[in-house]
Amino acid sequence: MPISFLAGAWGEVEVAPVRWSSTHVSACIPPGPPPPGHGPVTIRKSRHRPWVRSHRSSVERRFLPRCPYPIEDFRHRRKWMGKRWFGLATGVTVLAATLVPAAPAMAAPTFKVPFPCNQTWSGQTRSNHSPANAIDFNRTDDLGDPVVASAPGTVDVVTNLGDTSYGKYVRINHGGGHTTYYAHLNAFNVSVGQTVGYGRVIGYVGTTGGSTGPHLHYEQRLNGSSVKIKFNGAQALYWGTKSYSSDNGCAGTDTGAGTVNTAGSPLTVRSGPGTGYSSVGTVADGANVTIHCQTSGTTVTGTYGTSSIWDRIGSGRFISDAYVYTGYDGYIPGPRAGHEFIRQMAKFNAAANVTHAQ
Known part of the structure; x- marks a missing residue:
């Protein structure tokens, strides 16, 4: 078979295992037909010097002992380097896991019903709510009733969106990515930056924003995303209406x-x-x-x-x-x-x- 040339000064030359006529190949491979099993040799020309790439170096290296050009066995090198990189990556992973253990996630606060001690409110969840995990709280003649912080934290939002969305609402940051929202309020009783604890009145039930009647829209969020609400560690009812009794701020005394x-x-x-x-x-x-x-x-x-x-x-x-x-x-x-x-x-x-x- 004749030698196949790929055009271009920096191209490749495939040498078939029958005859040898390339200057570079003849300098590396002795005259005559190659032994059985001999594979093709690629000659690559570069700016500086050509090099010989052996496709089957385990056979060809025996016949290229005096070759003045560097020989690369890509198949062997690829496997060898792959093992090296895999070993290195595995070592780094193990070392990282050993030296830098993952920080445990901060536990959620113990949230309580957002109304004063011993009050009972009806809470409703529904799949078409926005967001779906929120609870709407009601009780008879509830306009102006106090709303309290459901867990200790820092007030970071006190704002009025007017006649749309939440209307007047308060957000409390409880740390660890946990926040609570209290919306449609009639009035505020806290300011931004204020630290609050259990039972602290933050506002009053109203019907501001997109509300069609007095109620409290309440949410618990983690890293900005609404999550299913829990009170004292127990998940609220999804979906439907349930009565919730508050132990928020109960100090064991009536005065x-x-x-x-x-x-x-x-x-x-x-x-x-x-x-x-x-x-x-x-x-x-x-x-x-x-x-x-x-x-x-x-x-x-x-x-x-x-x-x-x-x-x-x-x-x-x-x-x-x-x-x-x-x-x-x-x-x-x-x-x-x-x-x-x-x-x-x-x-x-x-x-x-x-x-x-x-």
Whole structure:
């Protein structure tokens, strides 16, 4: 068979195992026919010097001992290098697994029902909800009812989307990629950057945004994606409606404590949670008071800043929390909003706010 040339100065020449006529090949292979089993030899010309590639070097290397050109056995080298790279990759993988163990995922917080202690709410899940894993909470006449943080964290969103989507909503960052959303609120009770704990009132049930009636839209998310909701480690009902009883902020007592601080003057006690209610007495500066529950009312600026929280210290007796030291920035984690009178006062204030806004 004749020699087959591939055109081009840098091309390849295939030498058939019958006759030898290439200058480069004759310098490497002795005259005469190759032995049985001899395979083709490729001559590649380069800028600097040609080299001989043996297709079957185990046979041909015996006949190319004095070849002045480098011989490469690609088949052998490919297998050898493949083993080298595989071994190296395996070693690196084992070393990485040994020296850099994977960090364990941060455990999810223990989420609780987002309403005050001992309250019972109806929660609904449905496959056509957006997102599907969210829960809509309702109970009778719930406009203005307090909504509380379902786990400790930092408030990172307090915003109003107007008449669309979530309307007024709060987001709490619980760390480890875990966040909770509280949407369609009537009003806020926290600000961005504020640290909250169990039972901390963050807002009030409303019907803002794309809502068609008062309710709380609640979500739990992990790394931004909605996940199936769990309370105290137990998954909520999917799909359907279920009653959920809250143990959020239950402190094992029905009362809280505070100390009045007015810098000298007695503090006026009102018959309801606001300055518009009649005066029913006073409390001396420095007096210790028992707080039976808390609710929102008229905004007052006092010793501890501006606050709309009012403390019920007896039947029909309310004082502004702006003048009471409780050890908490805002609502205390114990008693509040469990009394029907307080709920009605909150609804009255919420309705008044809506009417005023119109």
